[in-house]
Amino acid sequence: MxxxxxxxxxxxxxxxxxxxxxxxxxxxxxxxxxxxxxxxxxxxxxxxxxxxxxxxxxxxxxxxxDRLQVPRLCGGCHSDAEKMRPFGLPLDAFAYYQTSAHGRAWKRGQRDAAVCTDCHGVHEILSVRDPRSPVSRAHLVETCASCHADTARMKAFHLDPHIPQRYRESVHFRAASAGNTHAPVCTDCHGSHGAAPPGVRDVEQVCGRCHTREATAFDESPHKTAYIREGLAPCTSCHGEHDVQPLTLERLQETCTDCHDENDRGGRRAKELWSMFYETLARLRKAETLIQTMQDRGYPVEDLKGTLQDAREAWMVALPLVHTLNTDTLALALGQVRGRADDVQGELHERANRKKEGRVLLLVLWFYVLLTIGVIEARLRAEHPQREQML
Ligand code: HEC
Ligand code: HEC
Ligand code: HEC
Ligand code: HEC
Ligand code: HEC
Ligand code: HEC
Ligand code: HEC
Ligand code: HEC
Ligand code: HEC
Incomplete structure (x- = not known):
């Protein structure tokens, strides 16, 4: 043995x-x-x-x-206060599970829906904090994808089997796999046991939990009430659910013309917002290039890098305000960026000028020195015209 x-x-x-x-x-x-x-x-x-x-x-x-017995077997013990107390584990896994799409399908006797063991494993059950656990951040997406990317299984439920792939192409997955623990994996938006798609009304809360400034700005916009009235999803109607990408300035107007006509109030506002951003960004870029060029030429610029950083931070503060759709609010915030960028530019021009003045001064100085030497020489010669012969 x-x-x-x-x-x-x-x-x-x-x-x-x-x-x-x-x-x-x-x-x-x-x-x-x-x-x-x-x-x-x-x-x-x-x-x-x-x-x-x-x-x-x-x-x-x-x-x-049988897999249909699993939720009761695991859930029975995991909702037993007596048994869980010594370990400080929550008692709600089973209760939440039963409210989820998975649990409801299980109750209907659907063998293809997720039961406890599909997500946690059967015999090698690990702490959810163990990086080897199938529900750890490192493995979670594979675990969900084992069913949600399975075309045959998803087809029976009229669900899109491309969701995991789309998510894997998103800015969120890229950040999460680079180790950013603030970036969402499936369960950050869907919950773990209550796995359910957030309804239209909850989307803002789901995204806004992390993107608070964008959510606050959206709440101030005329879209807030219009979206509720029209049943549009607050954030995902523009950003998508799974394939969330960073929006660039180039795509700003396109995003708006998905719903607006180029010449209606929304379309015109889009153009205004775009040009405000564009103009400010141009100045910010100019300040950045100037600093670089001056540094390459050997000018002292270290102290100005702080001001440039302030400008960049003001830009980050201004970006979310696009969601207010309000040009006054945005003008104020972008004014801060331009202010800092102009400070950098102004100061660099002054330094360049000062250096130029310095060069002229030096030239004048040398001129005088040479002139004085010449004058003294001439005098000496005049005073001792026979110097050479005397020697
Ligand atoms: C002497 C060897 C031996 C011991 C000891 C033993 N098993 Fe088994 N067990 C087997 C074999 C062989 C099979 C496969 C037989 C089969 O497929 O019916 C099996 C099958 C099983 C199955 C699958 C049954 C099914 O319905 O498919 C379970 C569950 C199981 N064992 C649990 C246990 C547990 C729990 C213990 C300890 C209390 C245990 N076994 C001890 C040899 C053993
Ligand atoms: C926490 C509950 C739990 C414990 C503890 C547990 N099992 Fe299981 N076991 C299950 C479940 C649930 C299944 C059904 C798996 C499935 O649906 O694929 C299963 C399946 C099995 C099977 C048949 C399927 C297979 O994997 O081949 C065997 C044999 C088995 N267990 C043996 C054991 C033995 C031996 C132990 C102790 C070392 C053990 N189990 C401990 C829950 C448990
Ligand atoms: C769809 C996948 C999935 C299913 C099905 C599932 N779980 Fe979980 N479970 C998770 C995830 C993900 C976590 C980790 C939550 C976290 O990181 O905080 C978790 C955490 C847990 C924990 C740790 C404590 C806690 O609540 O955070 C326990 C215990 C647990 N699950 C038990 C169960 C039981 C019992 C069932 C079946 C009734 C079940 N799970 C079904 C995904 C699942
Ligand atoms: C007899 C009661 C009992 C049964 C049945 C049971 N568990 Fe547990 N489970 C526990 C206890 C107790 C712990 C805490 C162990 C510890 O922390 O040392 C635990 C821990 C866990 C954890 C780790 C939680 C954490 O700390 O991250 C998970 C996940 C889990 N169980 C899932 C399951 C699943 C899935 C099943 C069904 C296959 C199941 N349990 C069946 C009692 C049970
Ligand atoms: C064992 C396969 C399986 C696993 C693993 C699984 N799911 Fe599911 N999931 C399903 C099936 C099947 C449905 C459809 C249930 C229904 O509609 O009745 C579903 C439904 C859903 C829904 C609801 C969709 C809707 O609109 O009805 C969400 C959200 C979801 N799953 C998320 C997840 C997440 C997140 C994970 C990983 C933590 C996961 N699932 C793991 C099989 C699975
Ligand atoms: C950033 C948040 C977020 C992440 C991360 C996320 N989802 Fe979703 N998901 C959503 C939102 C919002 C919806 C709601 C769509 C709706 O109601 O129309 C949704 C819908 C779904 C649906 C239902 C689709 C339908 O057609 O009804 C499934 C299934 C699903 N997600 C699975 C997953 C899986 C699996 C992952 C991980 C690979 C994941 N989601 C990651 C936000 C997210
Ligand atoms: C009407 C379309 C629209 C809606 C609705 C919308 N956004 Fe945006 N979002 C944009 C545009 C356009 C940009 C790009 C601004 C830029 O790059 O100039 C953006 C940028 C972002 C950014 C990246 C830039 C930054 O702010 O740092 C995040 C994060 C974001 N949005 C989150 C959200 C959240 C959360 C919601 C829901 C509360 C939401 N968005 C609703 C259009 C929208
Ligand atoms: C758990 C927190 C979290 C949730 C929930 C979340 N996000 Fe994010 N999001 C992040 C993080 C962190 C980043 C930054 C990734 C990076 O660039 O490193 C990000 C990036 C973004 C970006 C790109 C920002 C940029 O710099 O261009 C957009 C757009 C975005 N998220 C929209 C959304 C939407 C829409 C939702 C809801 C469906 C959502 N997010 C839900 C954390 C979250
Ligand atoms: C998902 C569809 C959708 C997208 C995308 C969208 N809007 Fe709207 N917008 C609406 C709806 C619906 C209304 C309300 C229209 C009404 O009341 O007639 C509205 C209203 C507005 C209004 C107020 C108009 C008024 O008459 O007071 C402005 C301004 C606006 N949007 C700007 C934008 C900008 C800028 C973008 C891009 C960043 C954008 N919208 C993207 C759907 C959208």
């Missing part, structure tokens, strides 16, 4: 089962359940100890672990 299994047998519950079910030995050792003394018999029944199949399998709940 394997030494590992022998040692497990001595210290852990039900390890006798693993003698025959040795393919589960690794999972048994790693699972958070084993450490909480939840062994094979807790879920399967049977008798721990005997190494004879018939004896060990006495009372085994044969076939009772």
């Amino acid at each position: 394997n030494l590992l299994i022998l040692s497990l047998w001595l210290v852990l519950p039900d390890s006798s089962c693993v003698v025959c079910h040795s393919d589960l030995a690794g999972a048994y050792r790693e699972s958070i359940h084993t450490r909480a003394a939840i062994g094979c018999t807790t879920c399967h029944g049977g008798v721990a100890g005997p190494l004879e199949e018939n004896l060990a399998h006495r009372g085994l709940r044969k076939g009772s672990l």
Whole structure:
């Protein structure tokens, strides 16, 4: 007998089962359940100890672990306050699950909807904070995609199987996979056990939880009431749900003309907003280039980099205000950017001029020095005309 299994047998519950079910030995050792003394018999029944199949399998709940039984098996224990208290685990997983699209489908007897084990694993159940867990940030998208990118499975439910792929092309996924823990994965927008699509009315809350400045600006805009009236989704109607990309200035007007005519009030406003942004950005870029050129030519510019940084920060503050659709609000904020950019430009011009003046002064100085030397020389010669002969 394997030494590992022998040692497990001595210290852990039900390890006798693993003698025959040795393919589960690794999972048994790693699972958070084993450490909480939840062994094979807790879920399967049977008798721990005997190494004879018939004896060990006495009372085994044969076939009772059909996937449709899983939510009740796991959820039963996980909503039991007595059992969860020592571990400080929440009791709501099962209750939330039953309200989700997954749980509702399970109740209808749908075998294709997610049950607890589809997301958490069966035997090797790890803490959700363990990076190896299938629901950790590192693996979550694969876990959801295992069904949501499965064309046949999704087709039966009239769901789009391209959602995971679209999400993987988004700015959010790029940031999340680069290690930005503030960027959303599927469950940040859908919840983990309450996995449900946010309805039109909740979208703003979902996105606004992280993008507060944009949400506040949107609330001030005439779109707020218009969108409610028309049943349009606050953020996703312009940004999409899964394939969220950074919007560039070039696409600003296109975004608006999806709904507006170029010449209606919305379309005209789009043009105004665009040119305000464009003009300011041009000045900001000019200040950036100037600093670079002056630095390349050896001028001192370090102190001005702070002002440039202020300009960039003011730009970041101004950007979300596009959502107000208000030109006055935006003019005020962009004024701050232009102010700082103009400061940089003005100061650099002054320095260049000062340097030019300096050069002229130096030239004049040299001229006088040479002139004085010439004059002295001439005088000396006049005073001692026979100097050479005397020597
Ligand atoms: C002596 C070896 C042996 C021991 C000990 C043993 N099993 Fe098994 N077990 C088997 C074999 C062989 C099968 C496959 C038989 C089959 O497919 O019907 C099996 C099948 C199972 C199954 C699948 C049953 C099904 O309906 O598909 C479960 C669950 C199971 N064992 C649980 C346990 C548990 C729990 C223990 C410890 C209390 C245990 N076994 C101890 C040999 C063993
Ligand atoms: C937390 C509950 C739980 C514990 C503890 C547990 N199992 Fe299971 N087991 C399940 C569930 C649920 C399934 C059904 C898996 C599925 O639907 O794919 C299952 C399936 C099985 C099967 C048949 C399918 C397969 O994977 O081959 C065997 C055999 C089995 N378990 C053995 C064991 C043994 C041995 C242990 C102890 C090391 C154990 N289980 C501990 C919940 C548990
Ligand atoms: C669609 C996938 C999915 C399903 C189905 C699912 N879970 Fe979870 N579960 C998660 C995710 C994701 C987390 C991690 C939440 C986090 O990071 O805070 C989690 C966390 C947990 C936790 C840790 C404590 C907590 O609530 O954060 C427990 C316990 C848990 N789930 C039990 C269950 C049980 C029991 C079921 C079945 C009734 C179930 N889960 C079904 C995805 C799922
Ligand atoms: C007999 C009660 C019981 C059953 C049945 C049970 N669990 Fe657990 N589960 C626990 C306990 C107790 C812990 C806490 C272990 C610890 O923290 O050391 C736990 C921990 C977990 C965790 C880790 C939570 C965390 O800290 O991140 C997950 C996930 C989990 N269980 C999912 C499941 C799933 C899925 C099933 C069904 C296959 C299941 N549990 C069945 C009692 C149970
Ligand atoms: C085992 C397969 C499976 C896994 C894994 C799975 N899902 Fe699902 N999911 C489904 C199925 C099937 C439906 C359709 C249920 C229905 O409409 O009745 C669904 C429905 C949904 C819905 C509701 C869609 C709608 O409009 O009805 C959302 C949102 C969702 N899943 C998100 C997730 C997320 C997030 C994850 C990962 C944490 C995940 N799912 C993991 C199979 C799965
Ligand atoms: C940034 C937030 C966000 C992220 C991240 C996100 N979703 Fe969504 N998702 C949404 C919103 C908002 C909707 C609502 C669409 C609606 O109501 O029309 C939605 C809708 C859905 C739907 C239902 C589509 C339908 O046709 O009814 C599914 C399924 C879904 N998402 C799955 C996922 C999966 C799987 C992931 C991860 C790969 C994911 N989502 C990541 C915000 C998000
Ligand atoms: C009417 C269309 C529209 C709606 C509705 C909309 N946005 Fe935007 N959003 C834009 C445009 C256009 C830009 C690009 C501004 C630029 O780059 O000049 C933008 C830029 C952004 C940016 C990146 C720039 C920044 O602010 O830092 C974020 C984040 C953002 N929006 C989030 C949201 C959120 C959250 C909501 C919902 C509260 C929302 N948007 C609603 C059109 C919209
Ligand atoms: C959990 C927090 C979170 C949620 C929820 C969230 N986002 Fe984001 N979002 C981020 C982070 C972080 C970034 C920055 C990624 C980067 O560029 O590094 C980002 C980037 C963006 C950008 C691009 C900004 C840029 O700089 O150009 C847009 C647009 C955006 N999100 C829109 C949305 C929309 C629409 C929703 C709702 C459907 C949403 N976000 C939900 C955190 C979130
Ligand atoms: C998803 C559709 C949609 C998009 C995209 C959209 N709008 Fe609108 N907008 C509306 C609706 C609906 C109204 C209300 C129209 C009404 O009351 O007649 C509105 C109203 C307005 C108004 C107020 C008009 C008035 O008569 O007072 C302005 C200004 C406006 N939008 C500007 C914009 C700008 C700028 C953009 C791009 C950044 C944009 N809209 C993108 C749907 C949209």
